[in-house]
Amino acid sequence: MTDAAMDDAAGAGGLTVGAAAAHVGVTVRTLHHWDAIGLVRPSGRTSGGYRLYSPADVARVHRVLIYRELGLPLDDIGELLDAPAVDMTGPLRQQRAELVRRISRLQAMVDAVDRMIDAASSGILLSAEEQVAIFGQRWEPSSVAGARERWGDTPQWVQYAERAAGMTPEDWQRVADDVTALENDLAAAVRAGVRPGSAEANALAERHRASIGVYFDCTHAMQVCLGRKHAADPGFAAYHDAIEPGLAVWLRDVIDANARAHGVDPDTATWT
Numbered sequence: 001m002t003d004a005a006m007d008d009a010a011g012a013g014g015l016t017v018g019a020a021a022a023h024v025g026v027t028v029r030t031l032h033h034w035d036a037i038g039l040v041r042p043s044g045r046t047s048g049g050y051r052l053y054s055p056a057d058v059a060r061v062h063r064v065l066i067y068r069e070l071g072l073p074l075d076d077i078g079e080l081l082d083a084p085a086v087d088m089t090g091p092l093r094q095q096r097a098e099l100v101r102r103i104s105r106l107q108a109m110v111d112a113v114d115r116m117i118d119a120a121s122s123g124i125l126l127s128a129e130e131q132v133a134i135f136g137q138r139w140e141p142s143s144v145a146g147a148r149e150r151w152g153d154t155p156q157w158v159q160y161a162e163r164a165a166g167m168t169p170e171d172w173q174r175v176a177d178d179v180t181a182l183e184n185d186l187a188a189a190v191r192a193g194v195r196p197g198s199a200e201a202n203a204l205a206e207r208h209r210a211s212i213g214v215y216f217d218c219t220h221a222m223q224v225c226l227g228r229k230h231a232a233d234p235g236f237a238a239y240h241d242a243i244e245p246g247l248a249v250w251l252r253d254v255i256d257a258n259a260r261a262h263g264v265d266p267d268t269a270t271w272t
Helices: 003-009 017-024 028-036 055-069 074-082 089-122 128-135 142-151 155-165 169-191 199-213 220-232 234-243 247-261
Strands: none
Touching: 017 028, 017 055, 028 055, 055 074, 169 199, 169 234, 169 247, 199 220, 199 247, 220 234, 220 247, 234 247
């Protein structure tokens, strides 16, 4: 029979180690360990030498559990329990302050997770009015829901939600300002006859890719796929051509030429 089993078989004079462990909700091994380090030593023994825990011993176990729940190390708990009558408020106030800090950190984590959930669900943590105020009258708030419906199960949407969760209205305003500046420069390049593949065009293509990178990591191959969509999809094409006639096709060609310069064949590029 094992030591624990023999302890369990012991009887009168107190609780056996198994009964004491079950009573307070710890393992027999835990009580054995606390006995070995002198934290909670049972005050009784059977004739066979097996542990018996008195009501006072069990009460001490409960006190250990309370202090451990507060985060105190076992060594400190032992000192507190064995010290003569002292003012306990000092150590407890210190521990309370640490618990408050820990709660604050955990609450901040909860808030961050909630924002991620909201961002993943709604697509953007801005009201419809804020969206129009930031992105302009041409902006359709319903397009965000459409994007969530179309791409909500993709890794890119997950990445977008993680980033959007930490963005403030001021952050979104900076994004909108950068996009406006980029669109103005793209339109000016079309009017100036900038040729795809030129240094100026490639620089604009990289700025365009960086603007997408605000939301998710965008490879040159992925940018090629987006460029095709900008030119082929009536809605996207109309949006770009409203900025400057011919911009949609020109941007696609600029993206393709820049991709070639980075070793990507636009004709075989896929969403990777």
